[in-house]
Amino acid sequence: MAAPVMKTVRGWSDLALGVRSAVLRLPGLSQVRWSRYSPEYRDPQIDKEYYRKPLAEQTEEQKFELELRKTQLIKAAPATKTGSVFEDPLISKFTNMMMKGGNKVLARSLMTKEAWGVLVHWIPWQTLEAVKRKQFEKYHAASPEERAAIERNPYTIFHQALKNCEPVIGLVPILKGGHFYQVPVPLSDRRRRFMAMKWMITECREKKPRRMLMPEKLSQELLEAFHNQGPVIRRKHDMHKMAEANRALAHYRWW
């Protein structure tokens, strides 16, 4: 009987704060798919700089915010959001998408952090390290004029590669007159980032040679996408071409 218990707890916290919940909560209905927090819970502020700002520098709104946070309920911060200076939300999102069966340790060690007890030490086990080493090799092999053009920061390469893979316009199946038509439709930023990451991961998983490890394949694909080449970019261009071809169906969109 967990659902009614949850509802009554929430009802109690509602009454305690006197804040009405924005979402209509009908009696007898419990929401399962959304967050277990009721609407008055605020997101946690992880950024250390926010709290270190001296009082003099803050505007009226920020001072009000700070005072308000002292009284409001705040959600618990997830374990993956650290206050570390080296944290990157895009890399965390990508690692989560690569994760299978909840094995975050494996996903993280493939992407960034190496596991300490790994037996095979002479190949780089992480994508970012592999990207970095390949770029260093290219750097040392290049002449001094070309060296300035070679990017060695794995994070900029990663961000730029995913940005290059994002489609500008997407296709959505719309039912009209008994048939599904692929209608070109503008995509939100979130959807575009998701599609780029999804394409990258599926490409690496499916077209990987049998004995090649994931970090090596991923680093290869990332470097190719960085230079606007490779299968993921081709898939993006295919999507654009299809959207261009189905231009006439754009009227089927009603939003």
Next chain:
Amino acid sequence: MLKGMRRLISKVHKAKHEEQHEGQHYSLPLQDMKTIFPHGLPPRFVMQMKTFNEACLMVRKPALELLHHLKNTNFDHPAVRYVLYGEKGTGKTLSLCHIIHFCAKQDWLILHIPDGHLWVKNCQDLLQSTYNKQRFDQPLEASVWLKNFKTANERFLSQIKIQEKYVWNKRESVEKGSLLGEVVEQGITRVRNATDAVGIVLKELKRQSSLGIFRLLVAVDGVNALWGRTTLKREDKSPIAPEELALIYNLRKMVKNDWHGGAIVLTLSQTGSLFKPRRACLPQELLGKEGFDALDPFIPILVSNYNPKEFESCIQYYLENSWLQHEKAHTEEGKKELLFLSNANPGQLERLCAYL
């Protein structure tokens, strides 16, 4: 001074390393690395060498101490045993490599066993030894080691002559007075006799180092493998003790201090060890009673994590090579975080900086 830590590039005179050079890096010529270290460097260091196109070692206290002792050795006294021990990732193997490079530059003969643990586990072909029916031969490991030994000590092989006649089988034998190089060749070409060739090399070198023609450095990494247990089994699935392996038996004789004219530098290692708990790093724990008694007396040298000066120097080295590419890594916040995450452990720091 922590801020202005520069790298000291001294290509020629390793002998000039004094205490004031502590914490600074010096680079080794890559050609030397190929001849002196065909085996024995930690794999991540080899990757780093390949990426940076240079090999740089940091001068640290344990190595300096050892160098000081080696410079003042009395070659008429029995060989002194030095044991490098410490936590995982603190730099024992690299300190050993530093010592080996120094001795190679001083024209010593280097007997370097890269990892004792490789000889007591995962052996595909174990043969019964022809020399002694109780013992076992490991042809593959022995021949690989002989090949690397040849690369490291080319010129000595044509100078040293053996002082006894050895018979390989009915048709082949090697006469007294022929070169050591011949024995090594025989071991490499005839893989069946490789283990016996190794045994002969060790015996001859021990006998002749006392004569004073050359100075011998015995460097063994993972010496606790010699007195532990093996994972190898006979055909009837009964376990083999280390002394029943001919390679280990001969190596134990080498590590005993009944010869003079050189030094013995040993490293303990928990990483490849068998049946030892992960936290064990002290000599008593890793060597066991038998090993400790066999090595007693020895000079223990603790290799610990970086002190603040060395940590700063390491970060500066990575920044100079542009290995730390993350924008936040240059800031004080980033350095504090690296110190916290790695706890100044050299191995951990290297792995952290790899993806930043």
